[in-house]
Amino acid sequence: MGVHAVKTAGKGTALYSAGEPVGKLYKLCSGAVMLFDLGADGRRCVIDFIAPGELLHFDLNGVFDHYAEALTTIEYIEIDVADAFGDPDFSAFLFEQMQDRLRRERAHALLLGRNSAAERLAEFLIQASARLTGPMGELELPMTRQQIADYTGLTIETVSRLFAKWKRDRKLQQVGRYSYVVDQEALAA
Amino acid sequence: MGVHAVKTAGKGTALYSAGEPVGKLYKLCSGAVMLFDLGADGRRCVIDFIAPGELLHFDLNGVFDHYAEALTTIEYIEIDVADAFGDPDFSAFLFEQMQDRLRRERAHALLLGRNSAAERLAEFLIQASARLTGPMGELELPMTRQQIADYTGLTIETVSRLFAKWKRDRKLQQVGRYSYVVDQEALAA
DNA sequence: CGATAGATTGAGCAACCTCAAAATTGGTGG
DNA sequence: CCACCAATTTTGAGGTTGCTCAATCTATCG
Numbered sequence: 001m002g003v004h005a006v007k008t009a010g011k012g013t014a015l016y017s018a019g020e021p022v023g024k025l026y027k028l029c030s031g032a033v034m035l036f037d038l039g040a041d042g043r044r045c046v047i048d049f050i051a052p053g054e055l056l057h058f059d060l061n062g063v064f065d066h067y068a069e070a071l072t073t074i075e076y077i078e079i080d081v082a083d084a085f086g087d088p089d090f091s092a093f094l095f096e097q098m099q100d101r102l103r104r105e106r107a108h109a110l111l112l113g114r115n116s117a118a119e120r121l122a123e124f125l126i127q128a129s130a131r132l133t134g135p136m137g138e139l140e141l142p143m144t145r146q147q148i149a150d151y152t153g154l155t156i157e158t159v160s161r162l163f164a165k166w167k168r169d170r171k172l173q174q175v176g177r178y179s180y181v182v183d184q185e186a187l188a189a
Numbered sequence: 190m191g192v193h194a195v196k197t198a199g200k201g202t203a204l205y206s207a208g209e210p211v212g213k214l215y216k217l218c219s220g221a222v223m224l225f226d227l228g229a230d231g232r233r234c235v236i237d238f239i240a241p242g243e244l245l246h247f248d249l250n251g252v253f254d255h256y257a258e259a260l261t262t263i264e265y266i267e268i269d270v271a272d273a274f275g276d277p278d279f280s281a282f283l284f285e286q287m288q289d290r291l292r293r294e295r296a297h298a299l300l301l302g303r304n305s306a307a308e309r310l311a312e313f314l315i316q317a318s319a320r321l322t323g324p325m326g327e328l329e330l331p332m333t334r335q336q337i338a339d340y341t342g343l344t345i346e347t348v349s350r351l352f353a354k355w356k357r358d359r360k361l362q363q364v365g366r367y368s369y370v371v372d373q374e375a376l377a378a
Numbered sequence: 379c380g381a382t383a384g385a386t387t388g389a390g391c392a393a394c395c396t397c398a399a400a401a402t403t404g405g406t407g408g
Numbered sequence: 409c410c411a412c413c414a415a416t417t418t419t420g421a422g423g424t425t426g427c428t429c430a431a432t433c434t435a436t437c438g
Contacts, residue, residue: 154395155394157396158393158394158395
């Protein structure tokens with residue numbers, strides 16, 4: 001594998017779209033990326049949120065079957081698909097990343113299977129805390145209410161109401177535009 | 190990879206359980222297997238249904254994080270995890286299987302994100318038709334209503350009511366204990 | 379033939395969605 | 409710095425869907 005330049009993209013940039021031929025693999029270095037899909041009826045479903053160090057997708061050929069969009073200004077590396085099979089170290093990395101992603105997709109399905117809106121959203125916050133926590137222990141949620149709704153299978157209004165309720169109950173504190181402090185104990189109940 | 194004997198297991202056999210140390214990989218030869226998870230509260234969530242030719246899991250070490258149970262009498266092969274890395278052919282197979290599984294998990298999440306019960310269940314039948322169709326074009330559903338409910342995030346009663354309604358509307362015909370003929374066109378609407 | 383697990387059907391209700399309006403935020407330019 | 413605009417979020421009221429609870433029906437197996 002050769003040396004790869006770190007590229008930059010602004011918030012809102014579409015990194016790739018469904019239907020485009022696959023060219024490169026992307027490894028996120030900083031910032032956050034959202035992966036999503038569009039149903040036949042235009043309904044959007046958020047598949048996953050990507051954190052630094054993770055690969056965006058695992059398709060080495062064919063066309064993309066989902067969309068990737070930067071939630072913040074990001075830094076990332078492009079990796080040529082030809083490099084993927086040659087390097088045994090990279091193969092091992094690829095395998096681990098796929099395992100991780102399978103686990104997360106499973107956790108996501110489990111979240112969506114939960115019946116109550118409160119359980120779904122609490123589970124989302126707990127999952128997010130494990131991966132998107134900043135240096136000071138605060139949770140960074142650089143996504144809109146709509147995107148949270150599309151990840152949890154709820155409406156934006158339901159998400160908004162639950163956040164408001166939890167703020168009143170001191171289970172959730174907003175400490176910045178996108179920063180929260182979460183009482184995981186309280187939310188788990 | 191050496192020669193592996195084909196093993197057999199009866200309907201209802203637990204192939205592995207969450208928490209057990211991973212030993213072997215399993216490739217299904219005939220029959221159907223259900224993968225599922227148990228929430229902290231005992232709620233069961235069906236992750237996937239496995240068809241012949243597919244691997245059950247992709248964990249090479251550590252402990253299982255889900256359960257696998259035979260839905261029918263099955264035949265399968267056990268593969269030693271040590272063989273996985275050596276053989277390049279098997280590595281490629283493993284990679285393809287993981288890609289397939291990621292796609293299916295994604296499709297599952299998309300299904301669960303749909304808002305109406307009818308859409309979720311119709312999507313399940315359409316997905317199942319693509320993978321679990323028998324030699325004569327009939328859909329084999331060797332799972333209980335409860336298992337379908339746990340896969341679609343619905344209750345058993347809702348599943349039962351929708352099946353009954355679709356049978357009345359001739360969108361679904363039951364031709365055997367576990368066999369159906371599906372009018373995919375009609376269900377997609 | 380009885381026993382047991384699974385499936386069906388019905389009635390009532392609560393949770394969440396829908397629709398609508400107001401409030402807040404962030405960005406832009408004067 | 410302030411005014412204005414667009415986008416997002418919040419809040420409210422009402423309606424529907426699907427869940428809950430409960431009883432009946434069916435199939436399978438000893």
